[in-house]
Amino acid sequence: MKKYVLKSRYTLLLSVIVSFIMVVVIEGAVMDRESRVYTFENPYFDLNLNNPEQFENRR
């Protein structure tokens, strides 16, 4: 495994990035991490970027 990871700089970079992403994803799934950025509350209308279909009927 080490031989393949250290074969070239590209395989090493890919391995490091994949390890990084896997750790972040597993931690996010286990800790049930949700984003707070995508929902905005205001008295005029509801904007939720997780649900862009709400704007499809607007002209």
Add this chain to the structure above:
Amino acid sequence: MNNRDLRAFLILLKREMWESKNLFIAAPVVLTILLVVAIFWVIPQLPEGALAEAISQLGAATEGVGALNLAPFLMTVATPYMVILYICTLIYLVNALYQDRKDSSILFWQSMPVSNLYTVLSKVVTVCFVAPLFVVAAISVLFLFVIITATVLGLSYDVELASLGQLFLASVYSLLLVYMTAVLAALWLFPTAGWFLLFSAFAKNLPFLWAIGAFVLLLLLEDIIFGTQFLGNWLESRTSNYNYIIFEASDFFQRLFSYDMLFGIMLGAILITGAVYMRRFAE
């Protein structure tokens, strides 16, 4: 780590400060000079009444306030220094493992009896612990001018500001808080440092663009392919202002050993390990 390794590591740290003295020493010194000049240029231009009013309000605000409670207010002086430190740290990290490959001096450094691990760790320690020391030293000089100026103005307008001893104690405590804030922020941004070091070691040119572009690409690919935002959610969780500033020394260890901090340090360690191994592909 035996004595020989420790001496070698200290020499590596000295090397980092010699090579980056413009970023970590000259920048805060120049900022201090500019702020001191600004203080001595602005104050004489203020109207007499406005200056007297400001001094009297400052006296009222600091009346009966202890040194420990005064220190967080003095920390606001450190804001421009923190901005300069972050910008200089970013420039340093992007070039840390790229510049010596670009000018081929890596061949010289790798012929030295120092491992790639110690070389990369010396850059991390420089950013996290050594560079903030010079910022704190520059701020201490500015505090000296501010304290002397405030005391002289207080005496000339017959306003009782906090005593000289209290101001001195408050400034020493705020310097400690500024250093702890800088160290804590550096450790909180450990994954970012590791990411930039990885691409500094990898990229043949434009390492900053590689680092930013690769992260943006990963964000997009995760959303497009898997429909999830784990990476974006994790990034968003690191943007809380609370984790960048401390106002009490007792908060330091609580934040240092928090789950999110330790998880970030682990992620940074993965990326820095990649940067260490990437050094063997010097071209």
